Every structure is written in structure tokens, then in C-alpha cells.
Amino acid sequence: xxxxxxxxxxxxxxxxxxxxxxxxxxxxxxxxxAVEALRQGILEGTVTHVDENALVQEICARMEESLSPSLVPxxxxxxxxxxxxxxxxxxxxxxxTRATAALTHYTNLEYDVQKGRRGERYAHVSRHLRxxxxxxxxxxxxxNASAVFLILNTFAKGxxxxxxxxxxxxxxxxxRVPEVMSNSGTxxxxxxxxxxxxxxxxxxxxxxxxxxxxxxxxxxxxxxxxSEEASLEELVGLAKEKGVLDYYxxxxxxxxxxxxxxxxxxxxxxxxxxxxxxxxxFSGDKLFGGVQAGIIVGKKALxxxxxxxxxxxxxxxxxxxxxxxxxxxxxxxxxxxxxxxTLDLLLRDVKSLEALAKKMRRQIGAEKxxxxxxxxxxxxxxxxxxxxxxxxxxxxxxxxxLERRFRERHVIGRIERDRFLLDLRALLKEDEKPLxxxxxxxxxx
Ligand SMILES: *Cc1c(COP(=O)(O)O)cnc(C)c1O
Numbered sequence: 001x002x003x004x005x006x007x008x009x010x011x012x013x014x015x016x017x018x019x020x021x022x023x024x025x026x027x028x029x030x031x032x033x034a035v036e037a038l039r040q041g042i043l044e045g046t047v048t049h050v051d052e053n054a055l056v057q058e059i060c061a062r063m064e065e066s067l068s069p070s071l072v073p074x075x076x077x078x079x080x081x082x083x084x085x086x087x088x089x090x091x092x093x094x095x096x097t098r099a100t101a102a103l104t105h106y107t108n109l110e111y112d113v114q115k116g117r118r119g120e121r122y123a124h125v126s127r128h129l130r131x132x133x134x135x136x137x138x139x140x141x142x143x144n145a146s147a148v149f150l151i152l153n154t155f156a157k158g159x160x161x162x163x164x165x166x167x168x169x170x171x172x173x174x175x176r177v178p179e180v181m182s183n184s185g186t187x188x189x190x191x192x193x194x195x196x197x198x199x200x201x202x203x204x205x206x207x208x209x210x211x212x213x214x215x216x217x218x219x220x221x222x223x224x225x226x227s228e229e230a231s232l233e234e235l236v237g238l239a240k241e242k243g244v245l246d247y248y249x250x251x252x253x254x255x256x257x258x259x260x261x262x263x264x265x266x267x268x269x270x271x272x273x274x275x276x277x278x279x280x281x282f283s284g285d286k287l288f289g290g291v292q293a294g295i296i297v298g299k300k301a302l303x304x305x306x307x308x309x310x311x312x313x314x315x316x317x318x319x320x321x322x323x324x325x326x327x328x329x330x331x332x333x334x335x336x337x338x339x340x341x342t343l344d345l346l347l348r349d350v351k352s353l354e355a356l357a358k359k360m361r362r363q364i365g366a367e368k369x370x371x372x373x374x375x376x377x378x379x380x381x382x383x384x385x386x387x388x389x390x391x392x393x394x395x396x397x398x399x400x401x402l403e404r405r406f407r408e409r410h411v412i413g414r415i416e417r418d419r420f421l422l423d424l425r426a427l428l429k430e431d432e433k434p435l436x437x438x439x440x441x442x443x444x445x
Contacts, residue, residue: 003042006050007035018056022063030062075411075431075438079390079423081345082252082380084172086412088285088292089342090428095327102323109319122307124322128329129295132255135273137303139296139312140284140325145175146315147281147294148249149184152212154309155245155302157185159211164197164229165190167216171251171381177216186211196228199238206242213239217251219381233275245302247279248272252286252382253295255332259347260388262378278302284321286380289342290328293321345426346378346388353391353424356432360393360424364439370394374416376425390425392416395439402442409438 013031014024034055041047074086082088112119126138141147152161161181168190170176181188189210191201202213213235232248239246253269254262272280279302284293294315296306306312317325331339338344350373357371372394375387395402395413402420406413413422427435 076426077413077422079376079425080379081426089289092339099323125326135297137300141294141315144283144294152184152186156211160209161186161212162189164192199230199234212245215248219251222385245278250282253282254287289340291324357391363436392421392423394419
């Protein structure tokens with residue numbers, strides 16, 4: 001019990017020189033918790049003497065720990081490039097540097113420098129996006145889910161929107177097309193069957209209350225076997241003929257040809273835009289490879305109406321988004337796709353992955369791992385059921401234990417047929433060397 005009496009008093013400990021720079025409000029609970037842990041240790045007999053210096057050091061460590069960031073970098077060795085749980089697309093450090101000045105200063109976010117008066121927030125990235133995509137106008141909102149909501153709410157509230165039964169999808173748990181539609185105020189009119197919807201189904205469902213023909217990209221699943229759907233071209237034609245709007249929730253968009261037959265699986269955004277749709281929306285951070293945003297492209301008169309919807313104020317993007325998205329768009333315009341990591345990784349050929357695998361295996365130790373050829377997916381609700389080739393290091397040993405030990409060091413791999421794989425398809429260049437070092441540590445521990 002004398003040990004308990006030798007525990008330092010909280011007030012006295014709080015006044016210790018080592019804590020002089022700490023905010024007392026944050027310090028107090030930390031000191032109390034550390035002293036309490038010591039008291040418990042004494043009562044349980046695990047602590048046999050009180051070392052005040054050690055206690056002070058532990059409190060300092062706790063204070064530092066309490067300020068450690070919650071969001072930390074991870075090494076993506078899953079093989080999935082657009083990994084929703086790992087934050088989808090990454091930003092190149094080069095693009096971040098280009099945006100730094102505007103992000104760390106006052107800007108012309110809503111100020112027209114030439115005219116010396118209030119300017120328009122949405123004008124910024126839209127100039128470059130218009131040039132890149134050749135569309136009449138563009139509007140950027142918080143994410144594609146909000147783009148869908150804003151479009152339905154603006155043009156179809158209190159009216160009917162026709163959608164194919166095969167496209168009433170759920171994407172990522174919290175985005176269900178039927179629910180989003182009903183929340184936006186539009187009435188969903190389902191047409192066709194799960195596997196087959198024809199243009200005539202839309203034609204037959206048109207009434208005087210129809211506002212819009214909506215097409216939704218299925219994104220995270222595909223229909224195999226007998227299936228049929230109306231093309232965007234057909235929907236645009238029908239909408240024009242009947243005087244209603246057409247809207248395509250595309251989800252993920254890509255611009256230039258993709259390898260591994262992906263371009264044959266689905267048309268690129270430019271190929272869709274040839275049909276002159278009224279409105280198309282997609283995510284900024286899926287295959288497009290930028291930051292989180294919902295990008296709406298289409299007719300100027302329609303975009304103008306979207307801008308007048310009060311809801312836009314709730315969905316508007318910060319200068320951070322505008323600035324960073326603009327850098328990605330400029331990289332496209334300047335032909336610098338190597339600065340868009342999502343594309344750079346997807347375009348990487350198997351030979352270069354093999355060469356990387358060989359180099360890493362040599363550095364890690366040839367007896368510790370094998371090189372395996374496998375398949376992976378783009379991810380993020382893009383191109384489901386479209387495997388792409390990849391190369392991985394199969395780390396020898398018990399797979400679940402290895403998975404955990406790598407994860408503890410912030411490397412996320414994957415298990416395939418009871419083998420732990422470090423898949424190189426989605427590995428950022430910056431992470432190659434650190435991954436070798438982590439491998440050595442894990443495997444020599
Ligand atoms: C991903 C996706 C969404 C949601 O987009 P977020 O940018 O995640 O909000 C909506 N519709 C489709 C078809 C999608 O693929």
C-alpha cells in the first residue's frame with residue numbers, strides 16, 4: 001500500500017516541466033489515465049515500483065499518439081486500382097505541387113479579377129473540362145451521388161422518370177437507385193425485365209407526366225447470357241422525339257482507349273458524347289483518376305437550370321476540389337497521363353510488372369517468394385467481370401498470418417487460393433522501395 005501512496009499527485013504531475021508546452025485541457029485526461037493505469041498495475045501486482053521519469057515519458061508518448069492522424073497512407077498490394085475502401089484514385093504529388101500556391105493563398109474562387117467584382121465558383125474547372133470533352137457546359141458537385149440527386153430533383157421532381165428494371169442497382173451500400181430517385185422527388189417508372197429492356201418498353205411507358213428517360217450504368221455487376229438493353233443513342237433519339245430529357249448516370253468515365261479489351265467492353269466518354277445526350281454524370285475519382293467529385297456534362301441551358309437549384313448550395317465543392325480536379329484535367333489536356341496514377345497503373349504492361357517482380361524478388365530474397373501471374377479487376381464499380389492481367393509476389397508462409405503481419409505494417413495484400421499475394425498491378429511507384437523494406441522486416445522478424 002505504500003506503493004500506492006508513492007503515486008504522484010495529479011496536480012503536481014501536471015506542473016512537470018516536460019509538459020509545459022501541452023494544452024492543460026488535453027493533458028489532464030492523459031495524466032489521469034496514465035496514473036490510473038499505474039494504480040491498477042500496483043493493485044494487480046504487475047507494478048512493483050513507481051518510476052516518475054518513466055511515467056512522464058509515457059504521458060508524453062500518449063500526448064503525441066493522441067495527435068496522430070486518423071487517415072494514414074497504406075500500400076495497395078491488393079491489385080485493385082480503384083479500391084473504394086482504400087480511397088479510390090490517388091493524386092500525383094506533382095499535381096498536388098502545382099495546386100499548392102492556389103490552395104495556400106486567397107484565390108479568385110468567387111471573384112472576377114478582370115471586372116473587379118463577384119465571380120462564379122463553377123466557372124473555374126469548367127473551362128478546361130469543356131475544352132477536354134467538347135461539351136456545351138459542365139457543372140462539378142460533391143460526388144456523383146449528388147449529381148444524380150440534383151439532376152432528378154431539378155428536372156423530374158413531381159414528374160415521372162423511366163428506368164430499366166435491369167438498372168435499378170445498389171452501388172456501395174448507401175446508393176440505391178430507387179431510393180435516391182424517391183428522395184429526389186421523382187416517381188420511378190420501371191420498365192422491361194431484369195435481363196431485357198427494349199426501346200419500345202420506354203416508348204410504351206411515356207405519359208404526359210414523363211420528365212426524363214434515365215439510364216444507369218450497372219457498375220458493380222453484369223448480366224451474362226440472354227440480355228438486351230436500349231443504347232444511349234436510342235434513348236437520346238426517343239427523348240428528342242418525345243420532347244423529354246435523357247440522362248445517363250455513367251458512374252465511371254474514361255477518355256482514351258484502355259488496354260486488355262476494356263475499351264471494347266464499354267464505350268469511352270467521348271464515344272458516348274457523340275450521340276449528343278442531354279446530360280451525363282460521372283465520378284471524378286473512378287477511372288477518370290481525379291479527386292472525389294460529381295462531374296455533370298451536357299447542354300448549357302440544362303446546366304444553367306441546375307445552377308439555379310437551391311440544392312446546389314448544399315452540394316457545392318470546395319476550392320480544394322476545384323483546384324485539384326483542374327490539375328487532373330490539365331494533365332489530360334497536356335498529354336501527361338503518367339501524372340494520373342489510376343491510368344498510369346492501368347496502362348502498365350505485363351512485361352514491366354514482371355520486371356518489377358523480378359527486381360523486388362531479388363531484393364527480398366528469392367527463397368522467400370515466388371512470382372505468379374494472375375488476374376485482377378479495375379475495381380470501384382468499373383468494368384465488373386472484366387479481368388485484367390497482373391503479376392504478384394507470392395510470399396511463402398501461412399497466408400492469413402502473413403496477411404495480418406503485412407496489414408499491421410500498413411501493407412494491404414490479398415489471399416488467393418490460400419496464398420498470400422502482394423499484387424503489383426495497383427502498386428504506386430513511390431511505394432515500390434518501401435514495400436521491399438517492409439517485406440524484409442516482416443520476413444526476417
Ligand atoms: C459510383 C457510382 C455512383 C456514385 O458515385 P459517387 O461518386 O461514389 O458518389 C452513382 N452511380 C453509378 C452508376 C456509379 O457507378
